[in-house]
Every structure is written in C-alpha cells, then in structure tokens.
Amino acid sequence: MNEQKNNSIGCTVDSCVYHAKNANYCTKNAIEVGSCNCEAKSVDATCCQSFKVK
Numbered sequence: 001m002n003e004q005k006n007n008s009i010g011c012t013v014d015s016c017v018y019h020a021k022n023a024n025y026c027t028k029n030a031i032e033v034g035s036c037n038c039e040a041k042s043v044d045a046t047c048c049q050s051f052k053v054k
Contacts, residue, residue: 017052
C-alpha cells in the first residue's frame with residue numbers, strides 16, 4: 001500500500017486505512033466520491049466511496 005500522502009486529496013478521516021498517518025491527506029492516487037442519498041443537496045450528503053476501515 002502507498003504510504004505517501006497525496007497533496008491533492010485532503011482527508012480528516014483517520015479511521016480510514018488510506019489516511020496519511022501524520023497529515024490530513026489521503027494516500028490513494030484517486031478516490032471515488034458518491035452521494036449518501038439519492039439526491040445530494042449538501043456536503044453532508046456526499047461520501048468517499050473509497051473509504052476502508054483500518
């Protein structure tokens with residue numbers, strides 16, 4: 001697994017296996033973002049579909 005932070009993908013979800021250990025960034029090259037509901041109308045209604053629990 002890539003341990004280098006991706007400066008283009010900020011992330012504060014430290015319970016994700018892809019979270020950079022010492023910085024609020026993701027270590028994936030790209031992520032998939034989706035909606036938590038059928039119609040996303042706010043930031044809270046979107047989710048990182050690449051999330052994987054540690």
